[in-house]
Amino acid sequence: MLSHFPGCLFQDALQEMYNQKGVFPGEQFRPARRPWTLLNFLSWATVLLSPLFSFVLGVFASGSPLLILTFLGFVGAASFGVRRLIGVTEIEKGSSYGNQEFKKKE
Structure with a gap:
């Protein structure tokens, strides 16, 4: 591993x-x-989740197919x-910036 900073020798050894x-x-x-x-x-x-579970139970307990399908569509x-x-936000290909092996190949 190459280092450009003299203070990094200890870190390189580690x-x-x-x-x-x-x-x-x-x-x-x-x-x-x-x-x-x-x-x-x-706790x-x-x-925080008990109101959400209460709402979900209320939607399914209503028995209304339109309400249930709307809820499932929203989810x-x-x-x-x-x-x-x-x-x-996923990276498909990393940058070669700072990669010494890549620079040597060019």
Whole structure:
């Protein structure tokens, strides 16, 4: 790996060691699991998603085929739109900017 900055030699050595051994040097640290993170997520999910579930149950309990089809169409269109927006942000081909091997081939 080539480096243009003299301060990066230590980082290059760390990268080489990681590539060879699969771990960084020094003591491994694993933080303890905290159950309140899960409890916090579950409580907020319950508070925020319960009106949505209530609405969905109300739509299906109404028994109106038009209302149910409209709701399912809206959900399908929203899903399609979100997938389309995510697809726009995907990178199909990476840039060769800064790639020393690419510059050597030219």
